[in-house]
Amino acid sequence: MRYRVRHITEYTYGAPVSLCYNMAHLLPRDTRNQRCLHQKIQINPPPVYQNDGEDYFGNQTFYFSIQEAHKKLVIDVTTDFEIASLNVLEWQAQSTLSCGELRAMLNAPNTPELRMAKEYLLDSPQIRRSEDLKAYALSTFADDEPVLQAAMAFTHKIFSEFKFDPSTTTVATPLEQVLKQRSGVCQDFAHLAIGCLRSVGIPARYMSGYLETLPPPGQEKLVGADASHAWFAIFTPDFGWVEFDPTNDLMPNEQHIVTAWGRDYSDVTPLQGVIFEGGGSQQLAVSVDVRRV
Template sequence: MKYRIQHNTRYHYSLPVSHCYNLAYVLPRATERQRVEDIKITISPKVSGHTQHTDYFGNHFLQFAIEKDHSELDVSITSELLIKENTHNINLDFGTPCAYVKYLLQNSKDWETLSAREFMLDSPMVQQHADLADYAAPSFANDRPFLSAVLELTQRIFSEFVYDPQFSDVATPLADVLKHKRGVCQDFAHLAIGCLRSLGYPARYVSGYLETLPPPGQEKLVGADATHAWFAVYSPGEGWYEFDPTNNTLTGSQHITTAWGRDYSDVTPLKGVIFGGGLSPQLSVSVDVQRIPEDVIQGL
């Protein structure tokens, strides 16, 4: 499948901003199932300069500065990319048992496994805690296939937690999410990561987009899509697998990856430093994920 993604971010300030310096994680990354075809970047007002870099985790990010007075900042990213469809079903009821996964994580000298172990550590927004381990533990019997246990954890978060955009923001503690059983996709990804790390397994945060489809007979609304988040877990010898607890599924061809890291703080879509601007700038974000018809992409 080929997608065109339009991601627009606008800040409106109550007072002029004299300088701003920004990092933007809004450039889709190339993966085994995802190929980036084109990216167009439009920033207003005119920037002093922008450059693209690759971070420690292999993500591409945009760095730019504006060094003149402005009351609004508009960042528009248009991306086109090809996504491989899932061509086979994965049976998670067969695979490495939980106890042996832990053994391999501690004893394997395989480079991929050694690299994955850093995702067992605490990160700024996800710290290990006994309450998280207690919540997840019933799914992770020693002799149970590990990926099957992760799928059950995903299903439990989906069924036991309420999606509530009014409950949380980026600063809401994970303990509050667990206590009140409410949150959004970012919270549910952090919760699953915290549970897995608290049990001694590596897990990372994945940001991106999810194509949404309108009800039958209705047109898709402009800006109806949104940024999305899910998590990936590593099993030695089996690799990384991605799960979406907000939608109770493994990721598929409608999940489009932008970046991954330890948690949200590593891959914030837009962050930086401003001088001026007043209090409480107004933020608006619009995302459109458009599927390009097959007859357009034949021959690619």
């Protein structure tokens, strides 16, 4: 499957900005089933400095600096890539590794992959392990439960017990509040799942990207109506990192486009920066369009 993603970010400032530095996670990365074919970055005003790079997690980044007065900043990124289908349902059926066996392997890691996976058992800036999170997940991840089947069951648990409601949370809402109110958005559900998994000794990471959405029957798709999406992945020695989407109750495949992964949202923020001169109030507008080509 081939896709084209166009992601436009627009900041409007209350006062002119004359100096700013920015870093972006807006370029889909290559994975075992995803390959970038072409990418185009347009920034207005034009930066005096721009450079591509990779962060600690291997995500593609680009840095830029603008040193002229401006009241509007526009970052327009278009990427073409292809995604191959994975036999994710077969993995789930074939995997016999239990949660207890995985925890034992992590306690005495004997491969680089296991040692690296242990990083995703630790607390991170937006996700703290807790007894409440452990209590919510522990019965699903009992020692004798196959780990991939348990992860899918837990994905369904969040999907069925939580309501998608953008009005109830912000990027700063604590996990304990999300757990208590049983509502939120994809970022909250991914953070919740990761916090629960780490609390029961299963390594989990945050996945950021896009999801292809289809219009209702008989209606045209609206340009720019798509949005960024978030889900999670767990590590197993036999299949590596395996992804789950609690917002949609499924294992991601061809319709999920990976931009970046990390410990939580703070590692993969689409755009972050510092304004040194000017700015005042600011308004953010984001337009995302995902199309098959």
